[in-house]
Amino acid sequence: MRSLWILAAFATVAFAADDVVSAVSVTVKKVDAATKTVVVKMADGTEQTFHVAARATVHGGEAVGKGSADAFHALKDGNEVVVHYTVKGTEKTAEEFDRIGKDGLHVAEGTVKGIDRGAKTITVKTADGTETTYHFTAHVTAETGKDVAEGATKAGKVTVYYTDEAGKKIVHFFKTS
Numbered sequence: 001m002r003s004l005w006i007l008a009a010f011a012t013v014a015f016a017a018d019d020v021v022s023a024v025s026v027t028v029k030k031v032d033a034a035t036k037t038v039v040v041k042m043a044d045g046t047e048q049t050f051h052v053a054a055r056a057t058v059h060g061g062e063a064v065g066k067g068s069a070d071a072f073h074a075l076k077d078g079n080e081v082v083v084h085y086t087v088k089g090t091e092k093t094a095e096e097f098d099r100i101g102k103d104g105l106h107v108a109e110g111t112v113k114g115i116d117r118g119a120k121t122i123t124v125k126t127a128d129g130t131e132t133t134y135h136f137t138a139h140v141t142a143e144t145g146k147d148v149a150e151g152a153t154k155a156g157k158v159t160v161y162y163t164d165e166a167g168k169k170i171v172h173f174f175k176t177s
Contacts (some may be wrong), residue, residue, distance in 0.1 A: 008104060021086055021095065023081055023173060028079040033072040038094060040083065049083055050094040059172055060099030080104070082161075082173050096137075098161060098172040105161040105172060108132065112158050124160055134162055134171040 026040035029047060036052050058074035074091045075081070075097060084096040098105055110126040120136040 021084060023082050023084045025080070025082050025100070028077055028081060030077060031075045033082055036072075038083075038097075039117055040081075040103065048092065050083055056094055056096060058097045058099065060104035060161075063168050065071060072097075086107060097170075101159060104164055106169075108134075108160045110158065110160075111156050121157070122160065122174065132169060134160055134169045137170055137172055158170045 024042070025050075026042055028038060029041050032038070038050050038052060039047055040050065041047055051071070063131040071149070079099055080101040082098040082100060083094050084098070085092050085094045087093075100107075108124060108126060110124040110132075113123040113125050113131055115122045121133050121135045123131055125131045157177045158173045158174050160171050160176065162169045164170075
């Protein structure tokens with residue numbers, strides 16, 4: 001079964017245009033608070049360095065506030081994360097980190113019942129028949145283009161990574177399978 005990271009598909013777009021929000025799934029290799037950078041290992045084994053924006057946030061795992069000092073506190077070597085970032089020239093700037101895996105974001109799997117771009121939601125039906133509506137973060141809204149959303153609906157099966165915030169399930173990213 002082939003798995004496609006919806007948001008990772010946008011990573012190549014960032015190289016073509018500045019200020020495009022992209023995302024990629026990686027493993028944290030080194031966190032350097034002094035230089036405000038995070039070195040990560042990509043799926044292909046290569047390493048890349050991301051500068052961490054002063055307003056960067058980390059979701060999943062231990063609670064942290066906004067700002068790079070808190071971001072560095074929340075990231076540890078070996079963490080699996082999705083990095084939401086922008087590119088200016090050759091510099092990649094991390095805006096948000098979503099921790100996945102153990103002690104990370106909540107995970108739900110099911111079939112896409114619908115995506116409402118106006119309401120910024122995705123509704124997923126799980127194997128037990130429960131339907132849940134998840135709200136998109138601003139990053140997911142920006143990163144999930146119309147073609148990608150339609151592709152997710154056609155693919156049917158989806159894994160949603162989310163947090164519970166103020167009584168709402170907030171999806172930080174999703175992938176199809």
